[in-house]
Amino acid sequence: MGIVTPGFGGRPRAETPDLPPGQYLTSDFPVLSAGPTPRVPQESWEFVITTETGAEYRWSWAEMMALPQQTPTVDIHCVTRWSKFGTSWQGVSLDTLLDEVETAADYALAHSYGGYTTNLPLDDLRDGQAWLVHTYDGEDLPAEHGGPARLLVPHLYFWKSAKWVRGIRLGFEDTPGFWETAGYHDYGDPWREQRYSGD
Amino acid sequence: MTELPYLDGNMLDGPLSELFAVDLSTATGRCAHCGSTGPVAGLRVYSQAPGLVARCPTCVEVMMRLVRAPDAAWLDLRGTTFLRFPMPAEPPPSA
Numbered sequence: 001m002g003i004v005t006p007g008f009g010g011r012p013r014a015e016t017p018d019l020p021p022g023q024y025l026t027s028d029f030p031v032l033s034a035g036p037t038p039r040v041p042q043e044s045w046e047f048v049i050t051t052e053t054g055a056e057y058r059w060s061w062a063e064m065m066a067l068p069q070q071t072p073t074v075d076i077h078c079v080t081r082w083s084k085f086g087t088s089w090q091g092v093s094l095d096t097l098l099d100e101v102e103t104a105a106d107y108a109l110a111h112s113y114g115g116y117t118t119n120l121p122l123d124d125l126r127d128g129q130a131w132l133v134h135t136y137d138g139e140d141l142p143a144e145h146g147g148p149a150r151l152l153v154p155h156l157y158f159w160k161s162a163k164w165v166r167g168i169r170l171g172f173e174d175t176p177g178f179w180e181t182a183g184y185h186d187y188g189d190p191w192r193e194q195r196y197s198g199d
Numbered sequence: 200m201t202e203l204p205y206l207d208g209n210m211l212d213g214p215l216s217e218l219f220a221v222d223l224s225t226a227t228g229r230c231a232h233c234g235s236t237g238p239v240a241g242l243r244v245y246s247q248a249p250g251l252v253a254r255c256p257t258c259v260e261v262m263m264r265l266v267r268a269p270d271a272a273w274l275d276l277r278g279t280t281f282l283r284f285p286m287p288a289e290p291p292p293s294a
């Protein structure tokens with residue numbers, strides 16, 4: 001199988017207690033992609049939260065950039081077994097966006113330019129756990145890493161941090177996304193090593 | 200009219216192992232999204248990902264996904280209407 005091989009030459013986990021089980025530490029930032037890279041100009045970019053009633057809340061690039069900004073520095077863990085410590089981002093907390101949204105939903109399905117989707121419990125997007133980020137390491141987020149903007153949900157495997165994110169659909173039912181319908185775990189907690197469906 | 204009986208999935212072992220024993224790269228597939236038909240070898244496979252993602256060269260929609268865990272594999276073909284495999288010619292039925 002030609003799937004990304006582990007072992008970008010990191011240290012073993014015994015020396016690095018912040019490393020979840022089965023992960024290797026890397027200083028690279030590998031680019032993973034399930035398709036062609038969408039090129040979305042900031043002028044036409046928008047982010048839409050759709051609620052269970054069909055109500056839509058939209059932000060243009062300028063509106064999103066005018067919201068309070070945060071600068072999270074977080075460890076990220078990819079299900080292909082690399083982890084990267086201390087990544088620095090800038091963006092808007094999902095709490096800020098969701099504060100404007102009237103919803104009683106339990107589940108979120110993030111969807112992206114290019115067609116990617118991934119599902120999360122709505123609670124995992126709240127309480128300072130998730131951001132809509134547009135800047136990485138002080139620079140505009142490059143398209144290959146999900147720019148102009150991606151989700152950042154670092155407490156789950158990184159496939160949940162949808163690149164090129166365009167919006168979130170909220171609902172009462174859990175709708176599995178792109179990888180979750182093809183064998184990957186519905187939730188994806190790296191500390192419980194929830195890689196595959198049934199783990 | 201009586202219902203026809205169905206067989207359990209074990210009966211698929213023979214037919215499927217015959218199919219998957221052939222060289223998949225000689226097969227052709229039809230895209231469920233745009234309907235174009237072409238060789239599996241012509242699909243665009245993205246492998247720097249948590250699984251293999253094969254996309255239609257015409258419309259770029261996903262035709263096939265293969266995820267490999269240590270003890271299982273998931274093959275998702277919802278984007279493919281059919282796969283056609285060249286097979287050895289069967290002898291003509293005797294008259």
Ligand SMILES: [Zn+2]
Nearest residue numbers: 230233255258
């Ligand atoms: Zn197609």
